[in-house]
Amino acid sequence: MSLGDHPWLYLFLLLHLLPSITGFLQYIPTDLILLDCGASSSMTSQDGRNWYGDAHSKFYATNPETSFVFTASEQKPSVTQVPCMTARIFQSKFTYAFPVSPGPKFVRLYFYPATYSNFDISKSFFSLNANNYTLLKNFSASLTISAMKPSKACFIKEYIVTAWENQLNLTFSPSPSSFAFINGIEIVSMPNNLYGRGNDNPLTYVGSDGNPFYLDSTTALETFYRLNVGGEDISGVNDTGMHRTWLDDTVYVFGGQLGSIPSYTPDIKIKYTRKTPAYTAPELVYGTMRLMGSNQSVNLNYNLTWYFSVDAGFTYLVRLHFCQFIPEVTLPNQVVFTIFINNQTAEAIADVILWAGGNSVPFYKDYVVWIPNGSQSKQDLWVALHPYMEQKPEHANAFLNGLEIFKLNNSGGSLAGSNPEPVSASPEQHPVPKIMKHKGSLQVVVVIGVVFGGTFALSSILWVFFHQRKRELREPGTREHKSSWRPFSYASSSATIALSLPTDLCRKFKMAEIRASTRNFDDENVIGSGGFGTVYKGYIENGSIPVAIKRLDSSSRQGIREFRTEIEMLSRLRHVHLVSLIGYCDEQDDMILVYEFMANGTLRDHLYKTKNPPLPWKQRLEICIGAARGLHYLHTGAKHIIIHRDVKSSNILLDSNWAAKVSDFGISKTGPTSESQTHVSTNVRGSFGYLDPEYYRRQQLTEKSDVYSFGVVLFEVLSARAPVISYLPKEQVNLIDWARNCYRTGTLDQIIDPQLKGDIAPVSSNKFAEIAESCVRDQAIERPTMGDVVWSLEFALQLQETAEKNVNTGDILSYSQKGSFVHEMITSDDKALLPKAENDDEVFTCKFSSSQKSASSSAVSTGERSSGNYDSDRVRSGAVFSELMNPHGR
Numbered sequence: 037m038s039l040g041d042h043p044w045l046y047l048f049l050l051l052h053l054l055p056s057i058t059g060f061l062q063y064i065p066t067d068l069i070l071l072d073c074g075a076s077s078s079m080t081s082q083d084g085r086n087w088y089g090d091a092h093s094k095f096y097a098t099n100p101e102t103s104f105v106f107t108a109s110e111q112k113p114s115v116t117q118v119p120c121m122t123a124r125i126f127q128s129k130f131t132y133a134f135p136v137s138p139g140p141k142f143v144r145l146y147f148y149p150a151t152y153s154n155f156d157i158s159k160s161f162f163s164l165n166a167n168n169y170t171l172l173k174n175f176s177a178s179l180t181i182s183a184m185k186p187s188k189a190c191f192i193k194e195y196i197v198t199a200w201e202n203q204l205n206l207t208f209s210p211s212p213s214s215f216a217f218i219n220g221i222e223i224v225s226m227p228n229n230l231y232g233r234g235n236d237n238p239l240t241y242v243g244s245d246g247n248p249f250y251l252d253s254t255t256a257l258e259t260f261y262r263l264n265v266g267g268e269d270i271s272g273v274n275d276t277g278m279h280r281t282w283l284d285d286t287v288y289v290f291g292g293q294l295g296s297i298p299s300y301t302p303d304i305k306i307k308y309t310r311k312t313p314a315y316t317a318p319e320l321v322y323g324t325m326r327l328m329g330s331n332q333s334v335n336l337n338y339n340l341t342w343y344f345s346v347d348a349g350f351t352y353l354v355r356l357h358f359c360q361f362i363p364e365v366t367l368p369n370q371v372v373f374t375i376f377i378n379n380q381t382a383e384a385i386a387d388v389i390l391w392a393g394g395n396s397v398p399f400y401k402d403y404v405v406w407i408p409n410g411s412q413s414k415q416d417l418w419v420a421l422h423p424y425m426e427q428k429p430e431h432a433n434a435f436l437n438g439l440e441i442f443k444l445n446n447s448g449g450s451l452a453g454s455n456p457e458p459v460s461a462s463p464e465q466h467p468v469p470k471i472m473k474h475k476g477s478l479q480v481v482v483v484i485g486v487v488f489g490g491t492f493a494l495s496s497i498l499w500v501f502f503h504q505r506k507r508e509l510r511e512p513g514t515r516e517h518k519s520s521w522r523p524f525s526y527a528s529s530s531a532t533i534a535l536s537l538p539t540d541l542c543r544k545f546k547m548a549e550i551r552a553s554t555r556n557f558d559d560e561n562v563i564g565s566g567g568f569g570t571v572y573k574g575y576i577e578n579g580s581i582p583v584a585i586k587r588l589d590s591s592s593r594q595g596i597r598e599f600r601t602e603i604e605m606l607s608r609l610r611h612v613h614l615v616s617l618i619g620y621c622d623e624q625d626d627m628i629l630v631y632e633f634m635a636n637g638t639l640r641d642h643l644y645k646t647k648n649p650p651l652p653w654k655q656r657l658e659i660c661i662g663a664a665r666g667l668h669y670l671h672t673g674a675k676h677i678i679i680h681r682d683v684k685s686s687n688i689l690l691d692s693n694w695a696a697k698v699s700d701f702g703i704s705k706t707g708p709t710s711e712s713q714t715h716v717s718t719n720v721r722g723s724f725g726y727l728d729p730e731y732y733r734r735q736q737l738t739e740k741s742d743v744y745s746f747g748v749v750l751f752e753v754l755s756a757r758a759p760v761i762s763y764l765p766k767e768q769v770n771l772i773d774w775a776r777n778c779y780r781t782g783t784l785d786q787i788i789d790p791q792l793k794g795d796i797a798p799v800s801s802n803k804f805a806e807i808a809e810s811c812v813r814d815q816a817i818e819r820p821t822m823g824d825v826v827w828s829l830e831f832a833l834q835l836q837e838t839a840e841k842n843v844n845t846g847d848i849l850s851y852s853q854k855g856s857f858v859h860e861m862i863t864s865d866d867k868a869l870l871p872k873a874e875n876d877d878e879v880f881t882c883k884f885s886s887s888q889k890s891a892s893s894s895a896v897s898t899g900e901r902s903s904g905n906y907d908s909d910r911v912r913s914g915a916v917f918s919e920l921m922n923p924h925g926r
């Protein structure tokens with residue numbers, strides 16, 4: 037008997053299998069239109085999709101003769117040919133009519149605001165309607181893109197529009213005496229009920245006293261954010277059939293409290309259900325999460341918070357995706373938390389296991405929130421999680437796996453926001469905030485990620501390009517740390533450590549000794565904590581020698597490899613400006629490192645976000661000189677070049693004499709071993725805000741990458757602010773961009789720490805800024821060596837000292853007005869006239885001025901968590917990607 041003889045058998049099988057299969061299959065769009073506007077023939081894009089050229093397309097409701105077709109005059113780096121390079125331009129109203137099936141569709145619009153023949157793209161303003169909805173009104177693609185951070189060349193806006201009949205019309209209407217343009221149009225259907233439709237399914241309307249909100253199919257949506265929380269970027273081809281892109285959420289997490297991220301284990305099986313079918317979100321979204329962390333008392337004291345810039349005066353749909361996949365959590369009331377949206381309780385008691393029905397079962401919840409229009413056209417939307425303890429759950433924790441935010445059309449059927457303000461040429465005067473503080477209403481929230489304001493703005497084409505690069509370069513075995521992740525205890529990892537450590541150079545401690553020295557890891561002894569674990573102060577040798585004891589949290593990404601690198605590097609290096617490793621302990625599943633104690637904490641702790649008094653200028657210079665010598669030694673002093681790779685202000689520690697020491701060698705690398713080799717190829721690691729753009733672009737590591745990061749530190753020291761502050765006006769978000777601009781326009785005053793007023797001789801600060809600027813040049817070859825940096829910094833110190841001596845006569849200070857003086861002084865011929873750099877190995881002592889002596893609240897005693905050796909802000913590739921999306925933007 038064959039099936040062919042019994043057609044009913046097919047039917048039988050279909051009817052039986054269909055319901056169970058549908059829960060597990062990807063979605064196959066019934067409508068999929070990819071239109072490469074202005075192209076004359078079909079072309080394949082970089083992600084392997086086939087785009088129609090629209091020259092001969094059948095999608096016109098207006099005579100195409102009324103429009104123009106041009107190729108962009110320039111292909112900016114990373115702009116892909118398809119669909120960005122060609123455009124169709126309209127000087128009068130123009131309609132595309134797409135035949136589609138009735139139902140909701142994704143409409144994705146691709147814009148590349150470049151020069152097309154003699155059309156000045158900055159003069160393009162237009163409106164766009166999709167059937168009876170207004171998607172754009174007097175929209176300027178060039179203003180929109182100029183406000184994006186990081187800057188970009190080509191961007192996408194994504195909408196969800198329901199077609200009522202078999203037609204979806206897109207009508208472009210140029211503003212008076214202007215023109216419209218479009219590079220690509222993508223229409224993809226979706227399951228009817230994907231985004232909260234249907235009157236049987238009211239959504240929680242946050243802040244409306246329990247009134248339900250019905251989101252029906254007459255509502256059009258614009259995608260603002262779609263994040264893979266705790267995970268990496270997911271490109272369209274890896275979505276569940278609808279080609280949505282999901283981005284790493286790191287840059288949206290508020291206040292540097294990043295919580296922790298369990299390591300991804302590919303063997304997690306996500307159990308999709310009928311309520312949450314497989315097309316809802318990819319396994320990679322549900323299989324990664326961000327949670328508060330393993331320390332419950334820390335968790336009780338903060339909210340895990342994300343914030344997003346949105347257009348005021350609209351209602352937003354916030355979809356939160358959850359999937360509790362941590363093996364230990366299988367029952368209700370183990371992890372219970374409260375969800376706040378915009379400071380209001382959206383969900384008092386969220387128990388994901390209870391909602392979803394088990395471990396590894398995905399579940400999502402939709403919330404609707406109204407963002408009233410205030411004084412600014414952009415407002416913040418906050419999402420915060422906090423453990424809910426009233427029910428006495430087993431663990432004080434909270435987590436999130438994915439998040440989507442959509443704008444809903446207003447009563448007039450419009451989704452259009454206003455254009456961003458044109459970017460002014462010169463930066464306005466804004467005081468530098470000393471402390472990262474978040475106000476309720478922010479002036480301009482520039483999101484460093486990929487979305488700015490009303491624009492879902494990622495070019496997935498660019499994305500795919502970078503993503504593939506990233507994947508190619510990921511070292512095999514990055515995920516070797518497969519020990520099952522335990523959220524609430526230190527995981528076992530010693531089984532996988534096979535250390536062959538140099539016990540002759542580095543002492544191996546017994547766990548008992550470590551416990552004794554820290555009073556069994558007493559809370560009183562904690563001096564720092566971060567993604568890697570916790571740092572304790574301890575005393576060894578019968579309590580006579582203070583040490584810093586770093587206990588690695590096995591859930592940290594630092595892991596065994598970094599533990600090992602740190603020991604191997606540090607045990608072989610001895611230098612007065614490198615922090616000394618005294619020993620380690622790898623007993624009892626613990627990874628512990630013992631360092632010399634640095635009484636004055638990290639350099640960052642004396643610059644910003646601190647209760648410590650500001651450091652005087654000369655002391656800052658001396659600290660920079662010390663750190664520069666440490667790095668110089670790394671680059672030249674050992675047998676092979678050692679590249680630190682994570683130079684930042686929180687990795688420069690200060691001892692009780694204020695001598696600077698470079699720390700954290702967890703990701704350092706030995707440089708090229710032969711003369712002919714000039715770089716090592718490696719996957720990109722480093723910290724957000726400090727990463728050398730050329731290193732990222734070329735994936736080739738040289739010691740000049742450390743020079744770049746050190747340049748960022750120098751600017752931090754000068755300005756007492758963080759390298760990236762996302763909520764500042766956009767020209768100031770990135771310290772390096774802003775500092776360069778000020779340096780170029782001779783307005784350095786704007787970035788100098790106001791606390792240095794009167795303390796700093798302009799001639800010295802100019803010299804200092806010049807060094808810093810040379811360190812952060814785009815091209816590694818233009819950057820000085822660390823040896824040059826040491827020398828120049830010493831010169832800056834000399835200038836300061838001379839200026840102080842001559843302060844009455846004003847001799848040198850007067851030169852500061854003439855920028856050229858400084859420049860001339862450092863031509864290499866003059867070097868001989870100046871004191872030689874001191875011997876690297878000489879002990880470096882600092883002189884204290886009276887003001888510093890009184891300046892003494894240690895990072896330890898203030899109760900402020902020292903951020904020493906944090907690696908929590910070390911970037912993962914996603915953030916690197918965002919930061920360097922446009923390497924030319926700098």
Ligand SMILES: *[C@@H]1O[C@H](CO)[C@@H](O)[C@H](O)[C@H]1NC(C)=O
Pocket residue numbers: 097131133167168201203204205
């Ligand atoms: C689309 O445009 C065509 C031509 O202008 C018109 O006949 C049709 O009714 C429109 N369809 C919708 C759904 O607006």
Ligand SMILES: *[C@@H]1O[C@H](CO)[C@@H](O)[C@H](O)[C@H]1NC(C)=O
Pocket residue numbers: 161174211212455
């Ligand atoms: C369109 O926007 C530009 C700049 O935002 C503005 O100058 C212009 O007046 C606007 N035009 C219309 C018709 O609203």
Ligand SMILES: *[C@@H]1O[C@H](CO)[C@@H](O)[C@H](O)[C@H]1NC(C)=O
Pocket residue numbers: 270271273274500503504507
């Ligand atoms: C899609 O995911 C697979 C498996 O995770 C990965 O190998 C591939 O590179 C991804 N494709 C893109 C374009 O990101």
Ligand SMILES: *[C@@H]1O[C@H](CO)[C@@H](O)[C@H](O)[C@H]1NC(C)=O
Pocket residue numbers: 336337338339376378379380420422
């Ligand atoms: C968490 O957020 C809520 C709502 O904004 C607030 O009431 C609460 O005080 C916050 N808790 C902490 C510990 O910050």
Ligand SMILES: *[C@@H]1O[C@H](CO)[C@@H](O)[C@H](O)[C@H]1NC(C)=O
Pocket residue numbers: 349409410411
């Ligand atoms: C606020 O919204 C109302 C209606 O939605 C509008 O009339 C008003 O101009 C808006 N105010 C501001 C400051 O944008």
Ligand SMILES: *[C@@H]1O[C@H](CO)[C@@H](O)[C@H](O)[C@H]1NC(C)=O
Pocket residue numbers: 168169200254447448449450
């Ligand atoms: C658009 O048209 C549909 C069908 O005619 C209608 O139900 C909906 O209310 C309209 N929306 C707006 C904003 O006019």
Ligand SMILES: *[C@@H]1O[C@H](CO)[C@@H](O)[C@H](O)[C@H]1NC(C)=O
Pocket residue numbers: 379475476
């Ligand atoms: C959050 O709500 C509390 C209590 O209502 C209020 O004091 C606080 O200012 C609000 N915070 C923000 C950011 O709106």
Ligand SMILES: *[C@@H]1O[C@H](CO)[C@@H](O)[C@H](O)[C@H]1NC(C)=O
Pocket residue numbers: 331332333334557558559560562570
């Ligand atoms: C959690 O952090 C607190 C300090 O906030 C500390 O006292 C306690 O020892 C930590 N607990 C663990 C298990 O690390």
Ligand SMILES: *[C@@H]1O[C@H](CO)[C@@H](O)[C@H](O)[C@H]1NC(C)=O
Pocket residue numbers: 635636637648691692693891892893894895896
């Ligand atoms: C720096 O270290 C010295 C010596 O331990 C100490 O007296 C001083 O209080 C510390 N200052 C700060 C700001 O931590």
